[in-house]
Amino acid sequence: MSASSITLAPLASVQNVDLRELCHALWDWKYCEQCNNDKLCETATCPWQRSNTLQPFFNYYKHAAEFCLPERPGSGNYALRNHLDLFGIIKLIRKRPDLPRSLLINQYFTSPQYPHMPDGVEQQKAFNVAIKIMNMIDCSVDGRSSSDTESGFGPVFWTDDKTHHDFIKAKFPINDSPRLREASSIIKKQLTATQLKKIGIGFEATHDLKNHLKFDPATGIVELFHLVTYLREYLLATKDVLPTSDGIPREPIPRQLALETHDSLRILFPLAHDSKKILQTLASRDGFDFNYPDCDLIDFRRENEEDISYHYWGTRLLALYDELQEPTPRGVFQWVQRRTNQRHFMLLAIAGTVFAVLSLAIGIFQSWVSYQQWKHPVNTASI
Ligand SMILES: [Zn+2]
Numbered sequence: 001m002s003a004s005s006i007t008l009a010p011l012a013s014v015q016n017v018d019l020r021e022l023c024h025a026l027w028d029w030k031y032c033e034q035c036n037n038d039k040l041c042e043t044a045t046c047p048w049q050r051s052n053t054l055q056p057f058f059n060y061y062k063h064a065a066e067f068c069l070p071e072r073p074g075s076g077n078y079a080l081r082n083h084l085d086l087f088g089i090i091k092l093i094r095k096r097p098d099l100p101r102s103l104l105i106n107q108y109f110t111s112p113q114y115p116h117m118p119d120g121v122e123q124q125k126a127f128n129v130a131i132k133i134m135n136m137i138d139c140s141v142d143g144r145s146s147s148d149t150e151s152g153f154g155p156v157f158w159t160d161d162k163t164h165h166d167f168i169k170a171k172f173p174i175n176d177s178p179r180l181r182e183a184s185s186i187i188k189k190q191l192t193a194t195q196l197k198k199i200g201i202g203f204e205a206t207h208d209l210k211n212h213l214k215f216d217p218a219t220g221i222v223e224l225f226h227l228v229t230y231l232r233e234y235l236l237a238t239k240d241v242l243p244t245s246d247g248i249p250r251e252p253i254p255r256q257l258a259l260e261t262h263d264s265l266r267i268l269f270p271l272a273h274d275s276k277k278i279l280q281t282l283a284s285r286d287g288f289d290f291n292y293p294d295c296d297l298i299d300f301r302r303e304n305e306e307d308i309s310y311h312y313w314g315t316r317l318l319a320l321y322d323e324l325q326e327p328t329p330r331g332v333f334q335w336v337q338r339r340t341n342q343r344h345f346m347l348l349a350i351a352g353t354v355f356a357v358l359s360l361a362i363g364i365f366q367s368w369v370s371y372q373q374w375k376h377p378v379n380t381a382s383i
Pocket of ligand 1: 033
């Protein structure tokens with residue numbers, strides 16, 4: 001790399017051509033001639049025609065790319081020198097989900113395209129960024145995510161000796177308890193966002209797939225994976241993928257997991273139901289991608305996928321259903337906070353502060369009066 005090309009944040013600038021390469025790396029998109037020549041796409045059948053619906057996902061990518069900062073800024077010996085380096089890692093992981101992480105890393109960074117081996121920490125970081133983009137899982141440099149330890153949801157990082165297939169399998173365990181099967185139909189009918197809101201439960205968007213439907217009883221908040229359009233494209237891209245002879249799927253995440261994530265929003269926010277308003281409010285906040293129910297515009301389902309069972313998210317749906325049956329008591333402060341909008345809550349807080357200041361002033365005045373009475377007693381005997 002020449003000195004003139006050294007930059008402090010090599011992935012900070014994201015052009016359309018980079019986004020097209022991203023979609024190709026993730027979903028094997030094949031483009032029309034205009035796209036290949038970086039011209040305005042006018043071909044109705046070209047997948048880039050759907051790119052406008054992917055803006056929230058592209059924003060997610062841009063944000064992640066912007067913070068791909070080198071360990072030793074200015075050295076130029078980076079693991080991720082441009083977007084193509086990152087896409088190369090994604091393609092390699094997709095191609096070889098049967099190889100341990102250490103072998104993948106070694107294979108990638110000893111290739112001729114890297115005349116100088118990048119720093120070891122940077123190599124690990126580069127693979128974690130790839131996981132963040134292709135799997136929607138947050139990892140820190142040592143593979144640990146801050147929320148992993150409290151979630152108790154599988155191992156906390158992709159270790160060097162594990163394959164990507166094993167990593168995902170452990171990260172998203174399957175649960176098929178008899179109670180889950182029994183409650184399945186009633187959950188699908190009764191567990192709506194409106195019902196949950198009535199017992200004081202709120203919703204927050206997350207881009208971390210493993211936090212989907214994670215419920216915190218202390219705060220009464222449920223997290224929802226919001227990149228719905230990403231899920232649709234993923235499901236469309238894997239619709240016709242046949243099982244492999246070695247039994248190891250080549251999809252970055254199980255198709256069933258993507259389907260459950262998508263369709264669990266259907267349970268909480270049924271069509272033609274007032275729950276939809278809650279989703280619309282969430283969608284309008286900070287550009288979240290709850291593009292539902294419009295998300296069925298592309299035909300991403302296989303024949304047998306209209307009414308699915310919940311093997312990955314069933315336990316979390318069941319926990320929400322249990323909360324609906326027996327709500328956890330939460331503090332009065334949180335109760336008030338959730339039932340008032342932010343403006344009213346601020347007014348309440350200001351009123352409380354004014355009341356406290358007035359009480360203090362009255363107390364000081366009363367003390368001063370008492371002190372004066374003690375210092376200058378009235379001689380009643382002379383009257
Ligand atoms: Zn095109």
